[in-house]
Amino acid sequence: MQATKFLPALLAFAALTCSFGASAQDAEIRKSLEQRIPQLGKVDEVVATPMKGLYEVRVGTDVFYTDAKGNYLIQGELIDTKARRNLTEDRINKLTAMDFSALPVKDAFTIVRGNGKRKLAVFEDPNCGYCKRFEKDLQNVDNVTVYLFLYPILSPDSAEKSRNIWCAKDRVAAWHDLMVRDKTPEAASCDTGALQRNLAFGKKHKITGTPTVLFADGTRVPGAIGAEDIEKRFAELASAK
Structure with a gap:
């Protein structure tokens, strides 16, 4: 009876001790890495991984791994072979x-095919070869609404072509003429504040390459993906509802 009486207090003390131990280890790892590798930047989070003795170190949306003392730093991917999952990829997708x-769709133009029920957003540079491949494949995806954000990051010519497309009478036609049919858009001028806002938005959210595809559940896919992969992702989203 006496032991039972003090059990809640013992459990609370054990939890507090574990919390203190985790905090101390967190602090030790942060101190070691920030002192020894200042170029790494400020460590935002330290969490234990499913692998004993290995800790995830998060700097912004970048993920690294270290031991309990911060003596070693690993840059790479952690794979759960039993579950057959890329834990690093899962974590970055979440981050x-x-x-x-909340996307600023007023700064994009909209392409609708079929009933337009399925939605995605894409950040693209008009001089991006992978974007052209992506656009040609995207022609095979029906019943979709695409919010196209012009994202001229590759060259000054990218900014010029983006301006001509944004200022065209028919933006969708001008875009497809360039990306699918290799027809250079005619010179045009108008208020291009949207393009500058797109660049600022992309910088804020670390969109560093094109194309970058965003799905309705908030996940992003960097790089060109084929129509089959897009359909697979749409099917996963539909089954999750």
Whole structure:
């Protein structure tokens, strides 16, 4: 009876001790890495991984791994072979996820095919070869609404072509003429504040390459993906509802 009486207090003390131990280890790892590798930047988070003795170190949306003392730093991917999952990829996808409903769609132009029920957003540079491949494949995806954000990051010519497309009478036609049919858009001029806002938005959310595809659940896919992969992702989203 006496032991039972003090059990809640013992459990609370044990939890406090574990918390203190974790905090002390967190602090030790942060101190070691920030002192020894200052170029790494400020460590935002330290968490234990499923692998005993290995800790995840998060700097912004970048993920590294270290031992309990911060003596070694690993840059790479952690794979759960039993579950057959890339834990690093899962973690980065979660860190880089965006609120699709909060996208500044006023700074994009809209392409609708079929009933337009399925939605995605894409950041693209008009001089990006991978974007052209992506656009040609995207022609095979029906019943979709695409919010196209012009994102001229590759060259000054990218900014010029983006301006001509944004200022065209028919933006969708001008875009497809360039990306699918290799037809250079005619010179045009108008207010291009949207393009500058796109660049600022992309910098804030660390969109560093094109194309970058965003799905309605907030996940992003960097790089060109084929129609088959897009359909697979749409099917996963539909089954998750």
